[in-house]
Amino acid sequence: MEKEQIIKRVSKYIKNVLLGESTGHDWWHIVRVQNTANFINQVEKKDSFVINMIALLHDIYDDKFSKENTRAQLINLMEKLQIKSQIKEDDLENILFSIEHLSFKGGFDGKVPLSDEGKIVQDADRIDAIGAIGIARVFAYGGKQGREIYNPDQGIVELKNEDEYRNVNRHSINHFYEKLLKIKDTINTDTGRKIAINRTNYMRKFLNEFYLEWEGKDIIISRDPIKDDGDER
Numbered sequence: 001m002e003k004e005q006i007i008k009r010v011s012k013y014i015k016n017v018l019l020g021e022s023t024g025h026d027w028w029h030i031v032r033v034q035n036t037a038n039f040i041n042q043v044e045k046k047d048s049f050v051i052n053m054i055a056l057l058h059d060i061y062d063d064k065f066s067k068e069n070t071r072a073q074l075i076n077l078m079e080k081l082q083i084k085s086q087i088k089e090d091d092l093e094n095i096l097f098s099i100e101h102l103s104f105k106g107g108f109d110g111k112v113p114l115s116d117e118g119k120i121v122q123d124a125d126r127i128d129a130i131g132a133i134g135i136a137r138v139f140a141y142g143g144k145q146g147r148e149i150y151n152p153d154q155g156i157v158e159l160k161n162e163d164e165y166r167n168v169n170r171h172s173i174n175h176f177y178e179k180l181l182k183i184k185d186t187i188n189t190d191t192g193r194k195i196a197i198n199r200t201n202y203m204r205k206f207l208n209e210f211y212l213e214w215e216g217k218d219i220i221i222s223r224d225p226i227k228d229d230g231d232e233r
Contacts, residue, residue, distance in 0.1 A: 002088040007101045009081055010056050017060065023144045024137030025059045029128060033058070040191045050091050051118040052099045058125060060129035062103065071096050078229040094118065104129075104152060104186075114188075123192030131199030134180055135206055142172030149173065150214065176207060 018027040019181035034055040041051055061073040074096055084092070098118030102125060114122060129137065139149065148171040156177050157170040163180065180203060184196040212218040 001083065006083045006086055007049070007056070009083060010053065012019045013077075013081060014056050014060060021141065024140040025062065030056060030059065030139075031043060032128050032133065033121065036127055036195075037121045040120050040123060040189055042118065043191050044189060046116045046120060047091070047094075048160075049097075050094050051120055053087075053091075053095045054102070054117060055124065056098050057095070058102050058121060067146050069113055070100055074099065085125040098122075104183075119188035120192075120230060123187050123189050123196075127192060127195050127199065130180050130183050131202050134199065135203065138172050138175050142175070147172050150210075152214075153160070156198070173207075176203060 014030055015027050018025070020026065020032060034052060037055050038048070039049050040050060044125040055075075057074060058133050060077070061068070061070045071103070075084065078087070078092075097112055098121065100116060102118065102122050104126065107117040128134070142149070147169070151171045154171060154174075157168060157174050159165050159168060159178055170178075181200060183198045184193065187193045187196045208216070212223060
């Protein structure tokens with residue numbers, strides 16, 4: 001089986017499973033990660049097949065949603081799709097190991113050495129968690145988890161370990177401080193870092209506007225409050 005056929009088979013399966021998922025870890029997240037990884041790889045020029053396989057499979061058994069062994073489930077899936085025997089052993093290990101260690105996990109698992117392909121997809125995955133898309137995903141996931149948008153009485157909760165990152169209840173705005181504003185400092189590639197810095201700056205502007213609106217300090221009293229003067233924030 002050609003590599004392109006393997007990618008198409010995996011892509012079709014992942015789309016059927018994740019299309020319509022509502023936490024922000026859906027099929028379109030996979031598409032964006034895949035596209036961003038391929039964009040970064042235009043500069044890095046690493047193994048395109050491995051990169052696309054990691055991107056396609058990286059969330060299907062993520063430990064946020066599944067408590068079973070990720071590697072075992074991935075191998076079972078590849079056997080089910082009849083592609084495992086078609087993948088070179090070194091490539092298979094690269095794909096499996098990269099997916100196992102791609103996640104942020106609150107930044108508490110240390111810096112696990114990844115392959116060049118793993119680093120590229122890790123960058124793409126983390127980039128999709130920030131910027132305008134990242135903001136949308138924060139509140140989609142928070143709503144799914146029953147979290148408040150913001151609670152100033154709670155403040156910003158400092159998390160001490162991965163268990164707290166996974167289990168401590170906090171408002172959605174907290175996620176910017178526990179993870180999203182830190183992501184730019186975890187990016188592996190120069191191309192990814194440039195994208196991450198731009199998206200981080202956008203999030204900082206959003207947070208500034210959010211706090212102004214929360215306290216009503218953005219309200220401007222005018223004679224004609226309905227008129228749109230064309231000013232864009």
